[in-house]
Amino acid sequence: MAPALARLQAAATSSRAETLLRAACAATSAAAALLLGLSAQTKTVLFVRKKAVPRDVEALWVLILAAAVASGYHAARLLLRRLYSGGGGNASCKAVAWISFLLDKGCAYVVFASSAAALQACFVALVGVQPLQWSKLCNIYTRFCVQGAFGMVCGLAAALGMAVLSAFSARDLFRLYSPPGRRPRRAQQTQQHQPLGLGSAATTSVITELQKA
Secondary structure (H helix, E strand, O other): OOHHHHHHHHHHHHHHHHHHHHHHHHHHHHHHHHHHHOOEEEEEEOOOEEEOHHHHHHHHHHHHHHHHHHHHHHHHEEEEEEEEOOOHHHHHHHHHHHHHHHHHEEEEEHHHHHHHHHHHHHHHHHHHEEEEEEHHHHHHOHHHHHHHHHHHHHHHHHHHHHHHHHHHHHHHHHOOOOOOOHOOOHHHHHOOOOOOOOOOOOHHHHHHHHOOO
16 A cells, blocks of 8 residues: 555656646746746847837747747746636546647647757847848847846746656656556546546545545
């Protein structure tokens, strides 16, 4: 009974860690979208007032959209995790696990790729390209560049967290295909009545019963 209790406690701890990590990804993605989306600055250059906005750099605009969508996705996953109270068969569990794995992996790839592209574009704005006669724009629009840098740091942090989340999703997915004999009987019964990754109430109740025993 002790090994089964330890495994269930480890599963509950992993579930809480995944919830916290998903909340952090939603927060950092939202911060990246807001910082970049609101980073506008107006300057007078050669007696002409010019305004720098994220739409001037296509890579920044793509990162804003990707971060906003990723933030909404992870917030929706947290809401479903908290409100879900239904059950499902093994086929339903596998379908949910596959969808979760593909969406988590896709969010990680898109946010990381858009962050890398935006970082490259902003590096050009920071140092300029003399052969192409591209001047250093950050010497003029300093606040715009500083705020954009913080936004890209948040985007890269969100991409890193999403990569770890995709590892959680992959583990939960491939655990469904492990040999049934290698999983505890109580854990198998719990897993059949709870789609993976959508709540830990059943696991907590089982742990409480084993502790009372």
